[in-house]
Amino acid sequence: MIWSISWKNVWRNKVRSSVVMTAIGLGLTAGIFSSAFFTGMVNQRIKQAISNEISSIQIHDPKFKETTELVNFMSDAPDISDKIQKLDNIAGVSNRIIIYSMVSSAETATGVKITGIDPNQENQVTGINSKIVDGKYFEGVSRNPVVIGKKLAEKLKVKVRSKIVITLQDMDKNITGGAFRIAGIYETPNTGFDESNVFVRSSDLLQLTGMPPGAAHEIAILVNDNEEAFSIDQKIKKMFPDKEVLNWKEISPEMSYMTEVMGFYNYIFIIIILFALLFGIINTMLMVVLERRKEIGMLLAIGMSRLKVFGMVMLETVLLSLSGGLVGILLGALIAKHFETNAIDLSMWAEGYSQLGYDTLVYTSIEPEQYVVIAVMVIMTGIIAAIYPAYKALKYDPAEALRIE
């Protein structure tokens, strides 16, 4: 009957309880939505980075990480990639030549990362081919085609079919260069990437640098599920112990850190909301206990133990908090679900977001266990909020309480 009384007491003053529940509900809705929004944003950034920039797993010659010099290539790259292709859950493998060099147009010059690729192989690993906004992906230009980012094109003041010159060192460490014609211009959500990455055919780079046929600095691997990268990389390490094999978290530790920090911030945000609500709940329950002083005095007088009175007020507070909390979680979940498939358009702040590498169309994302954690946090808030009012009720002197008119 304690449960029944506590639940009925919650609804004794419908307006007051509804106000408190609405406050809790709206607070949690906002908290859950913001969590889903920022988690979605970070997940998209990671997905985008993996599919456009770093891939799931990379293989290098161990010396390449220390000095990204031309000579630190893997001569057995075709053999390695053939063996990796045969593994399970591999979406694609691409051999790349990586050179940091200078690219210049008639107007200006800038430092970039040149990636020499086999366009067909690379299509299986990155989505640059689908990000072309002008021209075509290595088509329409027969000799020395190049694909550059939109931001770089703007910087160099060039367009499709414009000529640019790539200056680099050859295998003999002599300065050499080649004229390339722009076949396509791509645009990813990351303007920093677009400004500093140029794609050419491996065969053109091999010819320009004098590297042996089949040589590559990097083997980029895309797996079917990003989480599988952490088991597949172990297999590859065993297969090629003399090579440096890195998964995406090792390649880009800031990505993994970003996920952890975002999860932490999301909970901090909800804790701040609940902390603010805590005082509202305490205030309400203090009013409740004060209003029912005579009734509580009567309960103590007829022989209800102080522990049961304490429990009754605690239960009432938890039920009040949880009712509002469940409404908030439900509403927050519905909104988060809606925006999982209907993107939130942030294009009015596109410049700022794309500089940071974030997409301007954000799809919310939230893990189901987060709802459980939030529900537990609401119950904890209810319990904490109940302690002081319940303690006040506990301290009532029945004789004194019954004297109140």
Place this chain on the structure above:
Amino acid sequence: MSVINIKNLTKIYDGSGLEVVAVNNIDLEFEKGEFAAIVGPSGSGKTTLLNMLGGLDSPTSGEVIIDSQNIWELSSRKLTNFRLNNIGFVLQSYNLIPVLTAGENTEFIMQLQGRSKSERKNRTKELLDAVGIGDRVRSRPNKLSGGQQQRVAVARALASKPKFILADEPTANLDSKSTETLLNIMETLNKTENITFIFSTHDARVMKKARRVITLVDGKVDSDVTK
């Protein structure tokens, strides 16, 4: 054999250095099955005496012995338990739990005692029938008249099968007809169930019904008349 034995009971309220002697060295005995009224002018110490008798307000000195046990020697937890199982309270302003029905209000105290559901249901029906509101078992207090609410309070007080019932001004908020009905119900229960009733009252109708009238003046027993 006396159910309640009060010895040298004194209560002094000490507020801001001003001592008020509410109950002054009272000795009283109550037998099983008594129907007694404690009367006296306002401030004479009736409610304070009843509170000390009911284990609600601790005496400054003296003893309240019920069944050979000085209840003020019990720990707080044991005293609460003692009240639950031995004393029924009927208060001036009914003090029913507004969110519970008449039946639930009556049943609640039995649940605190840990009685079985069937026993609770049977006794609730029996008591509400006895106080004449068996048909209002599902009504909440706000749907009952003052007299009906006080009858539920009497049923609740009796539900725990107490040794005695303390009723503090039970008729103060009732009209003549409701007072008459309530007093008749309590008198009948006193006779049929042999439960001791002790009232504090100003009400002449209660005094008339009571078989023993104790008059307090300035915290002392001025007269103690058994009819």
